[in-house]
Amino acid sequence: MELVIRNEYDPLLASTIMALATPELPQHFSRLVKHLTAFDNLIIIAYHGEQRPMVLYREYTDPVVYLPMDSQYLGGAYLLDPFYREHLRGGVEGIRRLMDVAPDHFRRTHYYKNYYQQTTLLDEIAIFTSLTEGVTLTACLGRDRSSGKPFNKREREAVEQHAITLAGLMKKHWQDYRPQDAMKAAPAPLEERLQGVLKQEHRIRLSPRQAEVALFILRGHSSLSISLHLGVSLQTVKVFRRQLYAKCSISSQAELFALLMPLFARLTASE
CATH class of the missing domain: 3.30.450.80 (Transcription factor LuxR-like, autoinducer-binding domain)
Structure with a gap:
């Protein structure tokens, strides 16, 4: 065989x-x-x-x-x-x-x-x-x-x-493949782009760390996983989450998804 x-x-x-x-x-x-x-x-x-x-x-x-x-x-x-x-x-x-x-x-x-x-x-x-x-x-x-x-x-x-x-x-x-936007400058970090669009669309002002935690949540990281990636305690992550939810006037992960996902088209870096 x-x-x-x-x-x-x-x-x-x-x-x-x-x-x-x-x-x-x-x-x-x-x-x-x-x-x-x-x-x-x-x-x-x-x-x-x-x-x-x-x-x-x-x-x-x-x-x-x-x-x-x-x-x-x-x-x-x-x-x-x-x-x-x-x-x-x-x-x-x-x-x-x-x-x-x-x-x-x-x-x-x-x-x-x-x-x-x-x-x-x-x-x-x-x-x-x-x-x-x-x-x-x-x-x-x-x-x-x-x-x-x-x-x-x-x-x-x-x-x-x-x-x-x-x-x-x-x-x-594909050795000769070159992206059409290869000469473009690198975009701002995703956290900064999220901060900007939230401020513009909803007048929500997140700190860099809160924006970072929001993206970790959207990607599917638990609080424990976030703490390991950021090198902070689990309790600190829980504080960041509470602050994030309070600023966004939400109380659940589902509400965070509903608020942020429609904004993702604005975060792409091709324009």
């Missing part, structure tokens, strides 16, 4: 290499990956700094999976995405599973309940490679309602075993 798999893989790899620098590469890449692990959808995204990401390729079994992509994800929801946060770490290579890198309360977030579940996605694995400094390519393999089941351990390991090759193919094919 191992020999059969290898004999089928090698011609697919050869044809993918031959398709490098041609418009057909993404389709060949897709067939190669699908030979390793069946998926319902595939999207290749270029992240560049804190600018709005660029979709380079997408395919799907059920079109509903990408219906919210252009309006919601690229419209600002990507700022809360765990894969985007991985990109911001810099120099990330290899395989990442969404739920392995997501914060501990990710499934409680507005992003998860009102964007991610809308896509019907059940599981996502991403192949990461750094193209240049500040530019990350990800090929996200998804399972949605089409198959109705997440990737199992064997399927994840099959992709992971070939991660170097797959990342290398992506890097080689």
Whole structure:
């Protein structure tokens, strides 16, 4: 069986290499990956700094999976995405599973309940490679309602075993890719942008730390997780949360999501 798999893989790899620098590469890449692990959808995204990401390729079994992509994800929801946060770490290579890198309360977030579940996605694995400094390519393999089941351990390991090759193919094919806004100055930190739009839209004045805590909450971090990231006590985080809620005249995490999520289109850094 191992020999059969290898004999089928090698011609697919050869044809993918031959398709490098041609418009057909993404389709060949897709067939190669699908030979390793069946998926319902595939999207290749270029992240560049804190600018709005660029979709380079997408395919799907059920079109509903990408219906919210252009309006919601690229419209600002990507700022809360765990894969985007991985990109911001810099120099990330290899395989990442969404739920392995997501914060501990990710499934409680507005992003998860009102964007991610809308896509019907059940599981996502991403192949990461750094193209240049500040530019990350990800090929996200998804399972949605089409198959109705997440990737199992064997399927994840099959992709992971070939991660170097797959990342290398992506890097080689898109080696000349340059974002349209590559020459733009780096935007202000996200916390500052959130402070500015809250002040402008709602006359709410948050301190830098309160804005930072608000973003941690939106991404799905518990108070304990926030305390570990900020290097402060759990009690201090609870004080920050109380202050944040008081300034926003709210009393729950759900109200915080309802207040801030509509503003995220104003926080994107592509304009």
